[in-house]
């Protein structure tokens with residue numbers, strides 16, 4: 407079989423195609439023939455050795471996100487059968503409840519090898535079945551970005567109809583958050599660097615769009631759009647550079663889901679205290695959240711937004727497309 411790995415994690419050009427014998431499933435394991443994969447911003451950080459405390463393990467197989475078909479199972483497998491359509495979960499071993507320390511070390515394509523291979527083995531506990539109405543390419547977008555967005559909105563205090571959700575930018579996490587919030591009856595305000603992207607976000611259900619290049623004080627625009635109250639939820643993918651404005655855009659007592667690290671900067675903690683903001687750190691989510699999200703995706707017939715699909719042989723081009731940040735939604739790789 408063919409697989410990609412990162413011998414030195416020195417950048418996208420380090421992504422190297424290699425061959426290995428097909429793995430055989432052991433007790434409790436499922437063998438997947440991978441049919442599609444998707445990229446996350448995190449995969450750019452992994453490829454350049456900027457992800458996690460110890461950097462990238464030499465030779466790591468990248469990517470957390472993929473979807474495939476079960477082609478064989480080991481002894482004692484009850485949760486899947488040959489022919490089933492499956493996504494491995496992002497954090498292997500986090501089945502439900504609060505995240506456990508060991509699972510944090512077992513994120514696919516980060517702490518342990520990922521899924522950018524023709525075949526992968528997964529423990530039967532660390533997988534979910536794909537909603538029937540989704541293609542493999544659509545399903546491959548779910549494990550990281552979609553579960554993160556779901557956790558941000560429903561993982562603690564669940565979003566209520568009529569509340570306002572602010573999403574930053576038009577990347578993978580933000581577009582899923584827009585779709586889930588819209589389906590849940592919430593009002594979505596989106597920001598973006600581009601009016602053309604804002605038009606796409608409005609078509610997906612955003613009630614309002616703010617171009618943060620033209621309107622650098624976009625927190626004021628959010629407050630104006632909400633009658634001075636502010637957003638009930640902020641899906642904060644920007645990091646330290648956007649967090650002060652996100653806090654100012656949130657209502658008093660509002661929820662700010664800390665997700666991303668796209669920008670750097672300094673944080674003054676005083677407004678968090680004075681405005682009673684609830685800051686919640688998010689690290690993707692559990693299998694339980696993934697399954698609950700899939701039920702909502704099935705019920706609302708939600709379709710992941712795929713910006714562009716690349717062939718397996720063009721994996722480096724797919725990474726470069728994500729890095730250029732012209733996309734809306736997800737960048738996908740399809741099996742040969």
Ligand SMILES: NC(=O)c1ccc[n+]([C@@H]2O[C@H](COP(=O)([O-])OP(=O)(O)OC[C@H]3O[C@@H](n4cnc5c(N)ncnc54)[C@H](OP(=O)(O)O)[C@@H]3O)[C@@H](O)[C@H]2O)c1
Pocket residue numbers: 445446447448550551554574575576577578579580597598599600603618643644647648664665666667668669688689690691728731732733735
């Ligand atoms: N904590 C977790 O569990 C978790 C999970 C997934 C992702 N993340 C993090 O969340 C972030 C987003 O990930 P992703 O995969 O969704 O990224 P992505 O698909 O690469 O999207 C990035 C988009 O963010 C927007 N953006 C860039 N700079 C911005 C800024 N200063 N203000 C507002 N928007 C900005 C841009 O869209 P526009 O051109 O429309 O502005 C850009 O296309 C990354 O930092 C990633 O590491 C964390």
